[in-house]
Amino acid sequence: MKESLIKVDVTTRHLPDHPANTDEKYAFAYQIVITNESDLPVQLISRYWLITDGSGKKSEVQGEGVIGKQPNIAPGGNFEYTSGAVIDTPVGTMEGYYQMQTEDGDMFKVPIDVFTLAVPNIIN
Template identity: 40%
Template sequence: MHSLITQGVEITVETYYQPDFSNPTHNEYMFAYRITLENHNPFPVQLLRRHWDIFDSNGEYREVDGDGVVGQQPVLNPGEVFRYVSGCNLQSDMGKMWGHYEMINLLSQQSFEVEIPAFDMLAPFKGN
């Protein structure tokens, strides 16, 4: 588990290898990640956009940008938590992701970035 607080918003990431959705003989590896966002600020915030940097150990690098997360642009009042689960497919049994969220302070209407801590995606058999 990896956690990081940026601009008063704490991001925690947990990853899971998904063997039922992976096919190693065809270089298809699926990983799920659970993100927890917690607003430590004294004002409400809203997540507007996401940016991901994804590195696959086969040397492939890709970026993903989009509105919100899992079809939502959640609002977090002070002290509130929002969790979601998403996934990432790789062509090798290990990789890394990191990125940031674009958020807005709903009182001042000022936007800011919140870093997503880098995390590894590692198939359990890779450690053997």
């Protein structure tokens, strides 16, 4: 299975009205679309995230599935979900990977490129 046949698209937004959003915390939502461009069905088994705030503070998040699910994604299909992160600075980044599995039990990692979490108009 080629990891490159699983595409991950990310869209982020700041959540100024979220209860966790304060003068010292910044809440963000990220929407993920995972598209299976292979000829085989795959299942998302687990996730790993490295979250880095603007001061360099790092935190790791890992666990089974995403949003409580371990979705099966058919060939040509996709799975979409929204989740969130709270960081200590108005700008930060996230990156990581999904652990996927084929019907045959072959496990492989799908890397998720670095993406930015930023309060709008904070960066000129």
